[in-house]
Amino acid sequence: MAYKFRRQIFGFMDLLRFKRMVPVRENKLAEAPATPLPLTYRVNETAKILHPGLQTAELVAVEDVAADMKTYTFRLSKKMIFRAGQYVTVGHNVGESFVSRPYAVSSSPFTALRKGELSVTVKKAGFFSGWLYENAKPGDSFTIGDPSGFFFYDGVRDRSDIVGIAGGSGITPFVCMARAIAEGSENFNLTLLYGARTQADLAFKAELDRLAGNNFKVVYILSDENKPGYENGFITAEIIKKYAPESYSVMLCGPQAMYDFADKQLAQLGVGGKYVRKEANCLGNRDVKPEKYNLTVHIRDEVFKVAADSRETLLAAMERAGLKVPSKCRAGGCGYCHSRLIDGKFSIAGGDKRRLADSKFGYIHPCCTYPDSDMEIEVPQGE
Ligand code: FES
Incomplete structure (x- = not known):
């Protein structure tokens, strides 16, 4: 029985009604079955598969597929569902820093769902891809992120x-x-x-x-x-x-x-x-006169002083300094690295993909933002 409070001139009427509600609740509790609540629900299980979060995955095979290109196959620790064309981040410690990069998945969705395996195919180019090419071997453990991105067929948006x-x-x-x-x-x-x-x-x-x-x-x-x-x-x-x-x-x-x-x-x-x-490309160094800047980074209650360079993104500067900060697409598109600008001048590469409210209220995406002066920013903590 739904109990309705009505607006009264005198508040004590509410107290009387509240008193009458107590036996109603007691009856409801007495009528309820004593069986324990289920530990999980189907909808929660589906949500876990759709959004597995970061997971540890073992590299089980490395295969040459063309000049300077290799396919890396990982055994997933959690089930994953993705749309063909999406990417995942692949991360590993390189030296003192944890580094991750987005790579389009090359294996099929059924392979991830039925075999629990996922492959990315990477060309030897750039820092982390070059490191993978030279160092990654079966048995190594990596961190794999959620399937992300919108580079997939959509029957509503696309022609068939x-x-x-x-x-x-x-x-x-x-x-x-x-x-x-x-x-x-x-x-x-x-x-x-x-x-x-x-x-x-x-x-x-x-x-x-x-x-x-x-x-x-x-x-x-x-x-x-x-x-x-x-x-x-x-x-x-x-x-x-x-x-x-x-x-x-x-x-x-x-x-x-x-x-x-x-x-x-x-x-x-x-x-x-x-x-x-x-499909957006990760942003690398820009071709400008090298200038050294100071970057002050607030992460929760901590403040870090980081050396920044006019040629590299704020994200690259923070990662080089060993800070654990969030990133996915590294192209300004996903908003995962969304951070608050406190002070400083900057330029954005690859087209400003921020929401209007973000640019109006001073939020930036460090993955596509280059410093044009000393800067101070507040960044969410990376996982
Ligand atoms: S990592 Fe996607 S917007 Fe920065």
Whole structure:
């Protein structure tokens, strides 16, 4: 029986009603079964699988897949569900610091769910990827983050025919998509235009050829070699038109130079706006005159003084100093590193992706923010 309080002139009426409520409660308690409450509920278990949080995973295999590219397969300690095209962070201690980077998953969603294994394919480039290439070996333990990012097919947002444009290690999310289409965990049509310099730079070619069928097609475009069975040159408007279906959305993953070139080609075809999506690239050093700055970092009740450099992001400066701070995409897109600016001048790279309220009330994303003066910021504690 629901008990209703009514507005009274004299508050003591509420006291009388409260007194009458006591026997009602006692009756309800007496009627209730004595069986203990369940320890967990299905919805909680599903939420745990959808958002497993950081987990420890053992590296179980390392495999060469192309020039300077390796696939690293991890045995997960928790179940994981993800959409083909998403990324996870992979972290490990390097020297004194814990370092992590986002990598697109190359294995299929069913492999994670049924075998408990997940693979990322990484090109030897940059600090952590270079370290992985030289040092990671089966048996090593890593920290794997939640599946993240929006670079996946969405039936509401995208047309059912997707033209994928991949360059270099940007092939990784598309390999995952091709595997997912084949196993039935994704349902859309993918025409993949895969550009590389030479045949030796193509990763997963044998498997992509094997997966090609009704819903998945692949075309290879080599810029530095002219071979039968391959297109030669770059992924131009002419090539896209030759292989694309009548109406399509475009998903691109590759280096910035490829995006700049593809923008011009797609504009010639009248394809743009919501029909074109690009996977963001991690931001590295910027090309400016080197200047040394002081960065003051507040994390909860502690204050740290960190050396910063005009060429590197605030996130890189904090990580180099051994501070444990949050990061995921490292491209300004996920908001995970969202921090409060207290003082200082800065520049943002890769396009300002902050919400309007964040820029208005002085919040920044250290992963894409470079110092232009001494700075003071307040950062959430990393996990
Ligand atoms: S790590 Fe994603 S916005 Fe900074």
